[in-house]
Amino acid sequence: MKDVFEYTDELGPSKIIHVHEPSVNMKAILVVDNVAKGPSIGGIRMAEDVSTEECVRLARAMTFKNAAAGLPHGGGKIVVYGNPKMPKKQKQNILRAMASSLRNEEDYIFAPDMGTDEECMAWIKDEVGRVVGLPREVGGIPLDEIGATGWGLSHVTDVALEFCDFNIKGARVVIQGFGAVGKHTALFLRDKGAILVATADTQGAVYNADGLDIDALIELKEQGKSVTEYSGGKTLDGDALIDIACDIWIPAARPDVIHDDNVGRLNTRLVVEGANIPITHSAEKTLHEKGILVVPDFIANAGGVICAAMEYRGSNKTAAFETIEEKVRRNTQMVLDRMKQEGVLPRHAAMDLATERVKKAMSFRRFSLFSTAPGFI
Numbered sequence: 607m608k609d610v611f612e613y614t615d616e617l618g619p620s621k622i623i624h625v626h627e628p629s630v631n632m633k634a635i636l637v638v639d640n641v642a643k644g645p646s647i648g649g650i651r652m653a654e655d656v657s658t659e660e661c662v663r664l665a666r667a668m669t670f671k672n673a674a675a676g677l678p679h680g681g682g683k684i685v686v687y688g689n690p691k692m693p694k695k696q697k698q699n700i701l702r703a704m705a706s707s708l709r710n711e712e713d714y715i716f717a718p719d720m721g722t723d724e725e726c727m728a729w730i731k732d733e734v735g736r737v738v739g740l741p742r743e744v745g746g747i748p749l750d751e752i753g754a755t756g757w758g759l760s761h762v763t764d765v766a767l768e769f770c771d772f773n774i775k776g777a778r779v780v781i782q783g784f785g786a787v788g789k790h791t792a793l794f795l796r797d798k799g800a801i802l803v804a805t806a807d808t809q810g811a812v813y814n815a816d817g818l819d820i821d822a823l824i825e826l827k828e829q830g831k832s833v834t835e836y837s838g839g840k841t842l843d844g845d846a847l848i849d850i851a852c853d854i855w856i857p858a859a860r861p862d863v864i865h866d867d868n869v870g871r872l873n874t875r876l877v878v879e880g881a882n883i884p885i886t887h888s889a890e891k892t893l894h895e896k897g898i899l900v901v902p903d904f905i906a907n908a909g910g911v912i913c914a915a916m917e918y919r920g921s922n923k924t925a926a927f928e929t930i931e932e933k934v935r936r937n938t939q940m941v942l943d944r945m946k947q948e949g950v951l952p953r954h955a956a957m958d959l960a961t962e963r964v965k966k967a968m969s970f971r972r973f974s975l976f977s978t979a980p981g982f983i
Contacts, residue, residue, distance in 0.1 A: 610622050610658070613658075613659070613662045617639070617640050617666070617669065617961070617964060617965075617968075617975075618638075618639040618640040618665075618666070618669065618681075618975055619637050619638060619639040619640070619662060619665060619666075620638045620639065620640060620641060620713070620975040621636075621637070621638045621711075622635065622636070622637050622658065622661075622662070623635070623636040623637075623638075623708070623711065624658075625704060625707040625708060627703040627704075627707060629703075630696075630699040630700050630703050631688075631700070632686070632699075632700045632703040632704055632707075633686070633687040633688075634684055634685065634686040634687065634704045634707075634708075635656075635658055635661045635684065635685050636661075636682065636683075636684050636708055636711060636714060637658075637661045637662050637664075637665035637682060637683050637684075638665070638680070638682045638711070638713055638714050639662075639665035639666050639668065639669045639680060639681040639682060639683075640669045640680045640681060640964060640968075640975050641679075641680035641682075641713045641975065642680060642964060642967040642968040642970075642971050642974060642975060643672065643673060643677070643678055643679060643680050643963070643964065643967040644677075644678040644679045644680060645679060645680065645712070645713050645714065645715055646665075646668065646669075646672075646679060646680040646681050646682030646713055646714050646715065647668065647672060647677075647679045647680075647681075647682065647715045647717055647738065647911055647914055647915060647918075648664070648665055648668040648681055648682040648683040648684070648714070648717060648719075648911075649683065649684075649717045649718050649719025649720075649722070649739075649910075650684040650685075650686060650701070650704075650716060650717065650718065650719055650721075650722045650726070650730075651664065651683070651684070651685045651686070651719040651720050651721055651722070652685075652686040652687075652688055652689075652690040652697075652701075652720070652721030652722055653685070653687075653688075653689075653690065653720065653721055653860075654687065654688060654689050656685035656686070656687060657685070660685060660861060661683050661684070661685040663861070663883055664683040664685075664861075664882050664883065665681050665682050665683040666681060667681070667882045667883055667903060667904050668680075668681030668682060668683055668882075668904075668911070669681025669960075669964060670904040670956070670957060670960035670961075670964075671903075671904035671905075671907075671908050671911055671960075672911060672915075673960040673961075673963040673964045673967075674904055674905055674908065674937050674941075674956060674959055674960040674963070675908045675911065675912050675915075675933050675934075675937065676933065676937075676963075677911065677912065677915045678915075679715070679911075679915055680713075682713075682714045682715075683719075684704070684708075684714075684716070686700065686701070686704055686721075686722075688700060690720075690721030690722070697726070698726075698729050701722070701726055701729055701730060702729055702730070702732075702733050705729070705730040705733040705734050706733045706734070708734070709733065709734045712736065714736075715736055715737065715738060715914075715918065716730050716734070716736060716737040716738070717737070717738045717739045717749075717910075717911070717914050718739040718749060718750060720785070720859070720860075723750055723786070724739060724740060724741040724746065724748040724749070724750060724751060725741065727739045727740050727741075727746070728740060728741055728744055731744065738914040738915075738917045738918050739910075739914055739917070740917070746917055747913055747914075747916065747917040747921070747922065747923050747926055749786075749910050749913050749914060749917075750786035751786075752790075752913075752923055752927075753786070753787075753789075753790025753791075753793070753794065754909045754910045754912070754913035754926065754927070754930060755786070755787045755790070755791075755880065755907050755909040755910035756786075756787055756788075756789070756790025756791035756792075756793070756794050756880075756909070757790065757794055757909050757927055757930055757931070758906070758907065758908055758909020758910070758912070758930045758931075758934040759787070759791045759794070759856065759878055759880050759906055759907060759909065760791060760794035760795055760797075760798065761930070761931050761934050761935050761938075762878055762901055762905065762906045762934050762935070762938045763795065763798075763854065763876070763878050764798070764935070765935050765938040765939050765942070766876055766878060766899060766901050766938060766942065767876070768942075769899055769942050769946070770875060770876055770899060771875075772853055772875065774795070774798045774799050774800050775798075775799040775800075776799060776800075776801060777795075777799070777800045777801065777853040777854055778800075778801055778803045778851070778852040778853045778854070779792070779795055779800045779801065779802050779803065779852060779853065779854045779855075779856065780802075780803060780804045780805070780847060780850050780852040780854070780855050780856070780874070781802065781804075781805045781806075781856045781858055781880070782805070782806055782847050782848075782855070782856065782857045782858060782859055782863060782881075782884075783805075783806065783807065783857065783858035783859030783860075783880070783881065784805045784806065784807050784823060784827060784833050784858075785807070785827075785858070785859070787858040787880050787881070787907070787910075788805060788856070788858040788859070788880065789820070789823070789824050789827065791856060791858060791880055792805070792820045792823075793820060793824075795854075796820055800854065801817040802817060802818045802820055803815055803816075803817060803818065803850065803852060804818070804839075804842075804847055804850045804852070805818065805823065805833055805847075806833065806842075806844045806847045806859075807827075807832055807833050807834075807844075808832075808844070809832035809833070809834050809844075810832065810833075810834040810841060810842060810843055810844050811833070811834070811841070811842040811843065811844050811846055811847045812833045812834055812836045812839040812840065812841055812842070813839050813840045813842055813846075813847075813850060814838060814839035814840065818836065818838065818839055819836075819838055822836060822838065823836055845868075848863075848864070848868055848871045848872055849871050849873065850873065851873045851874075852873070852874050853874065853875050853876065854874065854875070854876045854877075854878065855872060855874035855876070855877050855878075856877070856878050856879075856880045857877070857879055857880060857881045857884035857885065858880035858881050858884075859881050859884070860881065860884070861881065861882065861883040861884060862883065862884065862885070862886055863881075863884050863885070864884065864885040864886070864889050865885075865886045865888075865889050866886065866888055866889055866892070869885075869889040869892045869893060870892075872893065872898070874898060875898060875899070876898070876899050876900075876901075877893065877898060877899070877900040877901070878901045878906050879900065879901060879902055879903040879906045879907060880903075880906065880907050881903065881907070882903050882904075882907065883903060884903065885900065887953065890902070890951060890952075890953055891951060894951050894952070899942075899952065900951075900952055900953070901938060901941075901942075901952060902941075902952055902953040902956045904956065904960065905934070905937055905938055905941050905952075905956045906934075906938070908930075908933065908934055908937070909930045909934060912926070912929055912930045912933055912934070913926040913927075913930060916929055937959075940959060941955045941956045941959060942955070944958070944959070
């Protein structure tokens with residue numbers, strides 16, 4: 607078993623907590639990475655194959671994401687072991703137990719991620735109160751329902767195209783993952799003139815070179831069906847999505863879907879990372895060397911956490927969308943300008959930007975990674 611201190615460096619993590627409640631078969635991990643800038647915000651991911659290492663990596667991505675977005679928050683993450691499609695009552699019991707077991711960890715603010723949604727956040731609010739991404743009926747801005755992350759991704763794509771040799775009109779798009787992020791990204795890019803030619807979910811992929819009917823795909827998903835049941839395209843194995851020629855490829859599901867063993871198959875001109883850590887760093891380097899622009903995750907998909915931070919301070923959807931647009935466009939421009947001027951990978955430019963901001967915040971603290979100030983939250 608790996609020693610948890612092997613995960614540590616000068617930025618964190620501040621704490622790693624494993625919680626277990628056998629009466630409801632709850633097993634979960636909280637990683638609070640760095641809260642020098644403020645209490646951490648990071649989503650709750652539910653899946654059967656999560657791990658401590660994945661949680662640590664995701665928490666660090668949130669530290670960088672929140673810092674790059676200029677938010678007064680650090681990075682954290684929770685992973686919960688389980689099938690997110692389990693019976694609703696069972697899922698509710700697990701998430702309530704998880705939240706209750708972490709009720710005193712006030713340097714972490716609960717939020718939704720893959721496998722959890724607004725309703726899940728309402729259950730957690732009932733247990734601990736410290737949560738964002740709530741249903742509007744209890745005063746929240748429902749991040750997944752309104753498509754906050756997808757809204758940001760569409761604007762990131764706009765800016766990234768200024769560094770490419772094509773425009774959005776008629777651009778062929780492939781989205782790996784057709785959940786909350788994927789479907790809204792597809793809609794927002796369609797409004798700009800792009801064409802979705804392929805997408806996938808956990809059951810497989812669907813492809814049509816002339817374009818897919820996004821509304822029909824969304825209707826299938828709302829009925830609890832798979833995109834593979836769409837009648838207007840060719841059904842493929844999910845992995846085949848990597849091979850489809852396109853202009854814009856957007857990973858919007860699990861980590862490490864592109865790695866050294868399959869990166870050579872990717873046939874695109876621009877990658878905008880809608881998921882967290884979807885491409886290994888070495889694979890990103892390979893794409894950069896091939897002239898394929900990759901906008902890294904914590905720059906590209908920051909729309910959701912920006913919206914969450916706005917909700918935490920009592921804002922509304924209109925103000926949140928305006929702020930998302932302004933912040934992600936500015937940060938994408940800064941990172942890609944730095945990439946061009948310094949001749950570095952986009953991720954290196956983004957990490958330098960975020961790390962500078964985190965270290966500056968750490969310099970004001972007596973203890974660099976956390977605060978003992980009363981009323982910190």
